[in-house]
Amino acid sequence: MKNYIKPDEWNIIEEGFDPHLNKISESIFSIGNGRMGQRANFEEAYSGETLQGNYVAGIYYPDKTRVGWWKNGYPEYFAKVLNATNWVGIDIRIGDETLDLNNCKVTAFKRVLNMKEGYLTRSFIAENKNGKAVKVIAKRFCSIIDDEVGALHYQLVPLNFENIVLSVTSFIDGDVKNEDSNYDEKFWNEVSKEQDKNTDYLLLKTKKTDFDVCTSARSTILINNESVSLSPVMSEKYLGQTVKVNVKQGDVIDVYKIVSNLTSENHEKQVLIERSKQVIDQASAKGFEQLLKEHSDAWAVKWQESDIVIAGDVAAQQAIRFNIFQLNQTYTGKDARLNIGPKGFTGEKYGGSTYWDTEAYCIPFYLSTAPQEVAKNLLVYRYKHLQKAIENASKLGFKDGAALYPMVTMNGEECHNEWEITFEEIHRNGAIAFAIFNYVRYTGDESYLSEYGLEVLIGIARFWKQRVNWSTEKNKYVMLGVTGPNEYENNVNNNWYTNTLAAWCLKYTVEVAEIVKEKYPEQYQNVILNANLNAELEFADWTKIVTNMYYPYDENTGVFLQQDGFMDKEQILVKDLAAEERPLNQKWSWDRILRSGFIKQADVLQGMYFFEDDYELETLRKNFDFYESRTVHESSLSPCVHSILAAKLNDEQRAYEFYLRTARLDLDDYNNDTEDGLHITSMAGTWMSIVEGFAGMRVRNNQLKFSPFLPKQWDSFSFTIGFRGVQLKIKITIRQIIITNNSGQTLEVLIFNELYSIPKGEKVISYNGTVV
Incomplete structure (x- = not known):
């Protein structure tokens, strides 16, 4: 870890010239x-x-x-x-x-x-x-x-x-x-x-x-x-x-x-x-x-x-502003043909192309901090590539309109050529479907489903239907030969996250079809025609898969298994791994990594982050403790998910530790790879760590909910979000939660589990959940 950037709330400062740090600084001080x-x-x-x-x-x-x-x-x-x-x-x-x-x-x-x-x-x-x-x-x-x-x-x-x-x-x-x-x-x-x-x-x-x-x-x-x-x-x-x-x-x-x-x-x-x-x-x-x-x-x-304002912690303040700054200068949403490369305009690694990172990590930031059209354009980008996604799937033997969105792309065509990623990291399809759900949940814009979303979801659902197969032994549908988000496992059977995401996609597509059919009947008929959809037959097939999907589970530990056979691995924890052995991807052979039980990034926990309402807190806690102790966090996308889940579990210490790691990932060169360019998409995860983690912001039943806590290292923090035409300023101190409505209409919000109405131009103050 490097530590040469000077603390400052509004500036990134390097004093003195060290040629060995130059390529790192070239990334950090990029403009766009x-x-x-x-x-x-x-x-x-x-x-x-x-x-x-x-x-x-x-x-x-x-x-x-x-x-x-x-x-x-x-x-x-x-x-x-x-x-x-x-x-x-x-x-x-x-x-x-x-x-x-x-x-x-x-x-x-x-x-x-x-x-x-x-x-x-x-x-x-x-x-x-x-x-x-x-x-x-x-x-x-x-x-x-x-x-x-x-x-x-x-x-x-x-x-x-x-x-x-x-x-x-x-x-x-x-x-x-x-x-x-x-x-x-x-x-x-x-x-x-x-x-x-x-x-x-x-x-x-x-x-x-x-x-x-x-x-x-x-x-x-x-x-x-x-x-x-x-x-x-x-x-x-x-x-x-x-x-x-x-x-x-x-x-x-x-x-x-x-x-x-x-x-x-x-x-x-x-x-x-x-x-x-x-x-x-x-x-x-x-x-x-x-x-x-x-x-x-x-x-x-x-x-x-x-902006997010943090009082009492200059390092955290500098870090979050750096992340927000890079996000804002990377993507403005003016052009639906453009997307967000993992390195933005700061380096060449990963080709500068579009990955599933956009849908899984970036959408929430732009939904809350930019006009609605900005996030919508990120989704329209995928809609315009639907035919390419169908072509991508057909090259792998899929048919009848099944769509596989690319792992890496510039124009909708797959251009990633590592087999374990190109052919097997198919959960990317689910991230795109989840982004549609997330956009509609946040904005209430169901018209998007009739104009664009349903067609995309049908193509994705058809892919999942063809990708599973029936196991006579298990008497369930299974999914073989995949790579989950944990890329330190390749070619596994029944990755829990992928199976979970596939079943959810099938279920959600049927639900969306019913919404469009009821509210936009004319557009529904157009979608049926364009997609050549046999609704009765295909919906029945999809529902059967949802009902009969197999999910690996370990009775002894009470956790969802990352994939079949995970417990066959030697169960060594990260705390027992010598420091000189890390990072694994720079110290170990790939064979050794694949045979180990170490995890690159959130996998099972990625699914529990997406679908947290489906699981009791105790279930989440068991899985979090089990998998985090085996996770080396050698993906930039890992600490933010763990921070958000730790916050939900009221594990304030680990929530803060993971936040600081994701926030200063590039500024401190945690993974010794900043010289290749910044981790733009993980920067959106840093924003999520504060807003969804520490502030506990969620959308529930078309309403915003906040369940915040204040990290002990901070005196207070505050941020502004836009939600369905209303701009809110939220400030959290050690004793108060203050929400100010800066817009021209009344909005109802949940603070913890109590519903309160905030008229235009007014504010509500909560003292430990008691609102006055």
Whole structure:
């Protein structure tokens, strides 16, 4: 675990430069705006360890699958978000020596991510091998108002030399590649480039997928506040504006750079450069400071909607704001074609594609902190991929409209090629169905079911019907050869979570069909026709499976078995595992991991989190104690579920411990993998740990319920949520629960088990459950 980020409520601060931490910091200090993003790479050259990363949403490459043994059904490619044109580059040469912090003595280094206003700053003093020292202050952001625009200001001051030629080149460079390229292939071809009025236009096209991206940059360089003439430079996939000037100690060189990234996903290809010129003109007319002010003002609104305030614990406060900040700059919900990659705009790992993480972890955050359309667009994304999901299932031998949503995707087509995941981690289907249920439960928007949801559910239900088989020995339906959420088990039979989720999906689909039939009869008939549904026959088949599904259970311990044969494993607890053996995925062979009883993340407990109302507290407690003691939490998605369940069990100590682990997972580099990029989807789980865990927020019978407790490390905590058109402010102190209705209509809420009405503009105060 690293511990170099300075505590601060609103800022992420790194003081001092350690090259060994640089790739971690590049991830932590990333910026983005939902349309594009940028790792915290240096503007100037850097020859040390770095992961160059500039990303444009929706642009990907189908990198050819690289496996040692091909299996029928494998996707031919793994879709990867592309490292796109580097737009932050500024080359500094002092005489004949390039400014490169890897070759300099670096002092007074400081990097700050201002989360309140949404920008990154960096300052340092560096002395090169010839003893020439400079001071640099840099600031940059990706605008959330003009989401195709980014901007930076780079200021350099010579400290101890004069009559030396200083060369400054502000450039854009498309000659980049992905670090995770399977065959070291570069994924971009140059189409054209132009230079005009200190502005560079570089048009690139992706191989195979033919996405066009035009990156434009207008550069202005001032010497002691006087604008200077720039000379254009050009080479393959590279454009820049340069100036050479004799400088003396104390001169101030300011570089302003306003950039746009436009894609053929949003503009016609034939006008892409012309449209880029318009965007860069409009942004430049505003100028750096106005762009920054508009951007910061927009962040103020976002924080009003989504901030969580923690009093008395700076580390926890900093962590939750960092998580919320990254979620808000990763996905804005403006475009239903986009989704949330596990690394967002912070790295390449996992291909940057969509996983089931979105439905299981991210939906609750956006439901509560953003307009309803934002979460709805995440579901519409899956609806638009329904036919691809049917095709995915057909490749594996399923038929008659059965749909298997992909484990990994950019366009709805499966592109994950590890067999134990691609073919067997099929619980992802259930997470999508649960997200539909969760959305409707929270918003009350049953019209979504008639427009989109029922068709998706039918495809998923048909898949489950074909995936189970009847066991004569057990006299039950069973599901063989699956991988549950615990990926430290592959190819198991009757994973309890998967069986439970499948049966629930079948039951829920029948229930939704009845709702749509009753309330939206015309749309119901359209769905029947589109899906070619034989309702009477198929519903009867699904109901029979629900009634006769097999669930592994151990009589001796009273727990649901993760899968058949789980108790055959050697039952060693995590507390008895030597510290030097962890993390297992970096220390053990895969064979050893598979034979062990250690669990990567919540599996049985994931199901009990989804369907907590179906189980008594004592049942939950038995399963929690049994499985948590065997869980190594080597998935970023694990601590948050355990935190929420521990809170429900009134286990405040473990609830807080798991919260702090998930909240500071990346800031403290718990799993030694932050350098690959941040864990964006687990950040949503961090938010859930507070709102669903400590505040105990649930939706019950179309009403909000709160059953909160205050961690002893905190003086209070508060947050704002939106629910069915009403905005509530909730504050929990050691003695009080205060809920304020900031909207124009009355809302009824449950505090513990008592129902109270909160008129518009008023508040209710509860003292240990007694409301006044």
